[in-house]
Amino acid sequence: MTGEKIIESMKPMHDRSNGLGGGFAAYGIYPEYKDFFALHMFLDDRAARKSCEALLRETMEIVHAERIPTRTTPAITDEPLIWRFFVSPLRSVLASMQLNEEECVARAVMTINTQMKGAYVFSGGKNMGVFKAVGFPEDVGYFYRLEEYEAYSWTAHGRYPTNTPGWWGGAHPFALLDYSIVHNGEISSYDANRRFIEMFGYKCTLQTDTEVITYIADYLLRKQGLSLEEMASVIAAPFWSTIARKDECEQKKLLYLRKVFSSLLVTGPFSIILGFDGGLMALNDRLKLRSMVVGEKDDKVFIASEEAAIRVMEPGVENIYAPAGGEPVIVRVKEGKF
Amino acid sequence: MGIDYIYPQFEVIRNDGRCTNCRICEKQCANGVHVYDSVKKRMVCDESKCVNCQRCVCFCPAHALKIAKNDCTFRENANWDEDTIKELYKQAGSGGVLLSSMGNPKRFPVYWDRILINASQVTNPSIDPLREPMETRVFLGKKPSAIQRDEQGKLKCELPPQIELSMPVMFSAMSYGSVSYNAHACLAKAAQELGICYNTGEGGLHEDFYVYGENTIVQVASGRFGVYKDYLEAGAAIEIKMGQGAKPGIGGHLPGAKITGDVSRTRMVPEGTDAISPAPHHDIYSIEDLGQLVYSLKEATNHRKPIIVKVAAVHNIAAIASGIARSGADIIAIDGFRGGTGAAPTRIRDNVGIPIELALAAVDQRLRDEGIRNNVSLIVGGSIRSSADVIKAVALGADACYIGTAALLALGCHLCRSCQTGKCNWGIATQDPELVKRLDVHVGSQRLINLMTAWRHEIKEMMGGMGVNSIEALKGNRLMLRGIGMTDRELAILGISHAGE
Structure with a gap:
């Protein structure tokens, strides 16, 4: 699928954002570089790029670097330098630091984002990329020429920032490695989650709740090795009373997850879509304080805050339903399809 | 009497118009503050024994009693406050370590009272505990610090012992x-x-x-x-x-x-x-x-x-x-x-x-x-x-x-x-x-x-x-x-x- 359709879907959602941030994540877009981590970066100036490159070269090889192609449009202004680097961590570095390549890249991203002035990595997975800016999402899509990219899965987001000023890095999706999050809502558990997750090497620098959800996903899925379903039972944990009604085996598991990761329970309204290598997961908060609908057509699955956005993409959509609060909807690409 | 005498800290104020001489206060006070004077046919009290526990006040059926802070004071002094002076007299008289009970009553900052709690407005909905589950367990x-799985990949759910509280x-x-x-x-x-x-x-x-x-x-x-x-x-x-x-x-x-x-x-x-x-x-x-x-x-x-x-x-x-x-x-x-x-x-x-x-x-x-x-x-x-x-x-x-x-x-x-x-x-x-x-x-x-x-x-x-x-x-x-x-x-x-x- 090219980016055209998803840009169209954002138009009826125009009033759900206020022009202070829009963005897209696309999976499967760099087949020719699929073994390399694609770092998308905002850079204030040439000096920031030079120092960033120098830092990257300490631990990894840069196989290709280029400006991300954009279009000039009056709707998007004040853009920073926008670059992408395809990188591969050096084996010798991995061996001496006793790290796997994901951890090495994640640490480099954290270092740049917390310590390097004028440089910000907003995407860093393999064969995927995030494109975001200050503006309405449909304009952002036009700006980044997304109709030129082909992906097996797309997510998009229009922002209505409440807690933080609109800036380029603050738009959704938020990404770390190949995990990306778009999030509708505002979480009330933010500081409990943040102060817990920061014990494990993450640094929340953006004062935005979506960032912390991204790190929680990375921590639970990559570092702890939980399944998507298990992760959903942590961040949108069933109520104690719901757990009590499950069968014994399920009960044991749910109680265990809720007790061990109690500080990663996310409260307050949210509907999120987690993009990952090979699929998507959609999840609502356990009270379902935000709208979210799912529909299907042939081999495609559509998820949106409103049915209208789905109808634009696929007028003949079938099986439309609203998942219950805390009920994860997991979509995986058929094996061998990408 | 004399140098060690400390005037009673509290004053027992009895409203004689209300008191019926029922002697409940006498029974309630283990410190022996209240006594019935059978000659004068009325209640009298020894205020020096009163600790201001309010027991007699709470149990007086005629609401005839109240305990007040005594206004017999030393000359005011911002440095030598009354408690300090009295405690000094006690120690000079006894040579002993002063004993107290319950928590520190001094005027130290109470940080709880300098902290305010948040509430949601507009961007995040407040939740009505009468309508939605609200969990305190x-x-x-x-x-x-890390999960473990068995050979089939199932989570091992054993935890170190825990206390469950509602x-x-x-x-x-x-x-x-x-x-x-x-x-x-x-x-x-x-x-x-x-x-x-x-x-x-x-x-x-x-x-x-x-x-x-x-x-x-x-x-x-x-x-x-x-x-x-x-x-x-x-x-x-x-x-x-x-x-x-x-x-x-x-x-x-x-x-x-x-x-x-x-x-x-x-x-x-x-x-x-x-x-x-x-x-x-x-x-x-x-x-x-x-x-x-x-x-x-x-x-x-x-x-x-x-x-x-x-x-x-x-x-x-x-x-x-x-x-x-x-x-x-x-x-x-x-x-x-x-x-x-x-x-x-x-x-x-x-x-x-x-x-x-x-x-x-x-x-x-x-x-x-x-x-x-x-x-x-x-x-x-x-x-x-x-x-x-x-x-x-x-x-x-x-x-x-x-x-x-x-x-x-x-x-x-x-x-x-x-x-x-x-x-x-x-x-x-x-x-x-x-x-x-x-x-x-x-x-x-x-x-x-x-x-x-x-x-x-x-x-x-x-x-x-x-x-x-x-x-x-x-x-x-x-x-x-x-x-x-x-x-x-x-x-x-x-x-x-x-x-x-």
Whole structure:
């Protein structure tokens, strides 16, 4: 699928954002570089790029670097330098630091984002990329020429920032490695989650709740090795009373997850879509304080805050339903399809 | 009379027009303040014995009595206040150490009262606890740092032992001996009904109360009173008492006169012998010795009980807590300098230790900086006075709170701070059978249940206001707090912003 359709879907959602941030994540877009981590970066100036490159070269090889192609449009202004680097961590570095390549890249991203002035990595997975800016999402899509990219899965987001000023890095999706999050809502558990997750090497620098959800996903899925379903039972944990009604085996598991990761329970309204290598997961908060609908057509699955956005993409959509609060909807690409 | 004479602190004011000479006040006052003068045919009183416990005021059917602060004062002096002068006279006369009870009454800052709680407006909906589930259940104990799976890839769901509480509040340690049998019965019954825990304190566990085991925390203190196998296995958890907020660094002393009958049997101390808790545990002179006691107790109970280590909040509390967290303890309890006591040297109670708010904030942050916060749970006590204090404590980082004074107030305590006399008119801090029976176990436990039920309602309301529907999402959620009238340094230690920021 090219980016055209998803840009169209954002138009009826125009009033759900206020022009202070829009963005897209696309999976499967760099087949020719699929073994390399694609770092998308905002850079204030040439000096920031030079120092960033120098830092990257300490631990990894840069196989290709280029400006991300954009279009000039009056709707998007004040853009920073926008670059992408395809990188591969050096084996010798991995061996001496006793790290796997994901951890090495994640640490480099954290270092740049917390310590390097004028440089910000907003995407860093393999064969995927995030494109975001200050503006309405449909304009952002036009700006980044997304109709030129082909992906097996797309997510998009229009922002209505409440807690933080609109800036380029603050738009959704938020990404770390190949995990990306778009999030509708505002979480009330933010500081409990943040102060817990920061014990494990993450640094929340953006004062935005979506960032912390991204790190929680990375921590639970990559570092702890939980399944998507298990992760959903942590961040949108069933109520104690719901757990009590499950069968014994399920009960044991749910109680265990809720007790061990109690500080990663996310409260307050949210509907999120987690993009990952090979699929998507959609999840609502356990009270379902935000709208979210799912529909299907042939081999495609559509998820949106409103049915209208789905109808634009696929007028003949079938099986439309609203998942219950805390009920994860997991979509995986058929094996061998990408 | 003479140089040591101190004019009575309180004035007993009797409205003669209302008094019917029914002599109830006389019966109620164990201090012997009220006496009936059969010649003059009216009640007279010896105010010098009055401790202002309000018992006579509450029980006077004619509302004829009130107790007022006496206005006979020394010449005013901002440096030498009245208490200081009186205490000096007492010491000059006796040569002794001054004793006091209950918590530090001095004018130190109460940080709880300088912290304000957040609520949702517009961007995030508040939640109505009458319509939506609002969860207050907590589990205390060590959590594993990584999950494990079996060969089939299924999660291994075994956890180290945990204490389950229906709400993050427990009754703190008060020993049988310092408080009465009926007071213990009230606490135990209420804890069971509420699904929380009470704490035996260091005086052992009376045989009648083993049935409340699941809701009991048994304490092992430096005197080891009443500690044996069945005792260790009786409770939901074992608490090693290293210190107490009201008297950090010193031990305890229950006079032989109070070691009678059941108290003697429960403490396993011969009748009439003083029960002395040494200042340190004589088998703990370093952090690794503590580790040995922690593991000894775990071995003794087959690793089925979480071990709590209770310490007083002192200057270096963050480093101390970090050491305890690494010594095998499952839970750390910290007692602030305003915590209560049945008896403590006045100078120590009023001058040693630090406020629990600062200690909690420092410890929680330190454990997070070291990445070990999930290895232990944190309980805080030392003046938690209301549901708002509980909310603030949890948001600063506590897993649960201990309440002692608040629980005793629910039982009728009027904070006269005279526990050390053993003549508690409310039947709480006494072993006199005539006084003990004044505390009705059914009524007392119901009042504790009422208090906790009310707090739980209030906690849910405040959580709902913040848009938080589970207490877990409030733990350490310091953005929900703002300080008012504090210095930058105080805010930095508490890890909160000032109101308006």
